[in-house]
Amino acid sequence: MKRVLSSVGIGSANVDTILPKTSLEPGETVEATVEIEGGSAEQEIEHMYFALMTRYRTEDGYSQAVIDKFRVGDNFTIDEGEHREETVEVTVPYGTPLTMGNVKVWLKTGLDIDWAVDPKDTDHIEVRPDERMQALFDAVEDLGFSFYSAEVEKAPFGRSQPYAQEFEFKPRGGEFRGKLDELEVICAPTRESVTVYLEIDRRGGVLSEWADTDESKASFTFSEPDRDAIRDELESIVRRHA
Numbered sequence: 001m002k003r004v005l006s007s008v009g010i011g012s013a014n015v016d017t018i019l020p021k022t023s024l025e026p027g028e029t030v031e032a033t034v035e036i037e038g039g040s041a042e043q044e045i046e047h048m049y050f051a052l053m054t055r056y057r058t059e060d061g062y063s064q065a066v067i068d069k070f071r072v073g074d075n076f077t078i079d080e081g082e083h084r085e086e087t088v089e090v091t092v093p094y095g096t097p098l099t100m101g102n103v104k105v106w107l108k109t110g111l112d113i114d115w116a117v118d119p120k121d122t123d124h125i126e127v128r129p130d131e132r133m134q135a136l137f138d139a140v141e142d143l144g145f146s147f148y149s150a151e152v153e154k155a156p157f158g159r160s161q162p163y164a165q166e167f168e169f170k171p172r173g174g175e176f177r178g179k180l181d182e183l184e185v186i187c188a189p190t191r192e193s194v195t196v197y198l199e200i201d202r203r204g205g206v207l208s209e210w211a212d213t214d215e216s217k218a219s220f221t222f223s224e225p226d227r228d229a230i231r232d233e234l235e236s237i238v239r240r241h242a
Contacts, residue, residue, distance in 0.1 A: 056163035101150030144174020
């Protein structure tokens with residue numbers, strides 16, 4: 001059943017943006033329907049947009065970020081009581097945060113490019129891992145780590161987006177239990193590959209934690225959702241820094 005994801009009034013007219021489903025993967029394309037109902041008088045409609053959005057944590061709280069936005073149709077006039085539909089293909093971009101832990105992604109409909117917060121005009125959607133990301137998570141679990149948390153945070157300098165999603169895993173068993181405190185993972189996926197940035201936190205004393213000598217950083221890139229190959233690469237890297 002289709003679900004209205006976002007709705008906003010335009011004077012006497014009403015506009016609803018509809019997606020065929022609310023659970024999507026990065027890279028997936030769906031066809032959205034925009035339904036416009038004319039009001040009590042003829043009206044000129046222009047600059048209809050909807051945007052996929054998220055929030056990220058900063059030192060001062062949370063800020064909003066536009067993941068991607070789409071313009072629907074051209075300027076047109078809708079007559080009194082007229083029903084009109086527009087369709088547009090919506091692609092969830094690679095790098096869209098996964099809605100794990102405290103992470104939120106939502107669709108917003110608006111009449112201009114002012115994406116200020118409006119809690120009455122947002123509907124959340126689920127963004128689930130694609131095959132490659134799921135293979136990575138499975139490989140991490142194979143090494144004895146369990147998912148602990150996920151958060152979208154202010155990105156380090158130089159990234160194309162102001163945010164980056166961090167996944168935190170804790171060692172619950174296997175050879176790294178007792179050696180590591182946690183494994184932090186940040187991913188930069190594209191259509192062709194996924195680059196994985198790791199922060200390996202060793203279990204150290206107060207002095208090593210104060211001096212940051214208990215942390216190591218590494219990275220690797222993979223293209224196929226090959227759980228075994230990803231696990232072998234990950235295991236090799238973590239062992240060198242454990």
